[in-house]
Amino acid sequence: MTAEQNPPRSERLALRQPPYDDATRQAIENTAFTGLSPQNLRLSMAHHPELAGKFQALAHAVLFGAKVELRPKEIAIMRTTARSGAEYPWGMHVAIFGKRCDLDDAMADELAVAESDADLAHPNWTDEDRLVVRMADELHENSNVSDETWAKLTRIWDSPQVIELVFACGVYRLASYYTKTTGVPLEIGQAHFPKDYRRT
Incomplete structure (x- = not known):
């Protein structure tokens, strides 16, 4: 049985299946990725091709x-995405x-489970890495960053780059x-939250 005949199952919104109109097919097939690709996300969002x-x-x-x-x-x-409890992205x-970007599995797991930037224990974390984690945490908790965090961000990155980091979050x-x-x-081949993950 093919994947099209037996699609991955969602408990809420079924992945959209054929037939597709041309615009929907184009949206589903439009990807910049080779290899592992967010196909299930595209099939889910195909219920609203314009968005x-x-x-x-x-x-x-x-x-x-x-x-x-x-x-x-x-x-x-x-x-x-870890703070949001969203395993797919x-x-x-x-x-x-x-x-x-030189993040090994142990570092990725720490990004999921660390209580704060101060709890990142891997020796390869830099001060800049910790600052980005602090920024993401403050945005998650307050939809804003502190003046101190803003000052540190703008000392390291120019204004367009800081905007890009905020947009990424x-x-x-x-x-x-x-x-x-x-x-x-979830996609076959994607990473999974570590066993000790809990939403923070």
Whole structure:
């Protein structure tokens, strides 16, 4: 039986199955990824092709059009999705981008379970990494950052890059809302939350 005949199952919103009109098919097949790709997310969002296309464009701008370096951007995304309890986007970003920005499995797991940036124990964390975690935590908790955090961010990155980091957190908070609310099934090959994960 093919994957199309036996699609992954969502407990809430079934992944959209054929037939598709041309616009929906284009949205489903439109991906910048090779190998592991968020196909289940695209099939879920295909219930609303117009919003799906706009979300894809925004996510693409954050992922591939940003000037800020990959590592801080991915730390912001992974921390935001972990704090939101959203295993789908967290695990996809760990699997696709983790090694590309020198985050090994132990570091990714720490991003999921650490209570705060002060609890990151791996020796490879930098002060900049910890600052991004603090930013993501403050945005998660307050929809804002402290003046101290803002001052530190703007000493390291220019204004467009800081905006990109804030957008990375915001776009992936939206992705967390969507994937959890609609029950997007996990992809084969993505990472999973560590056993000691608990939503923080």
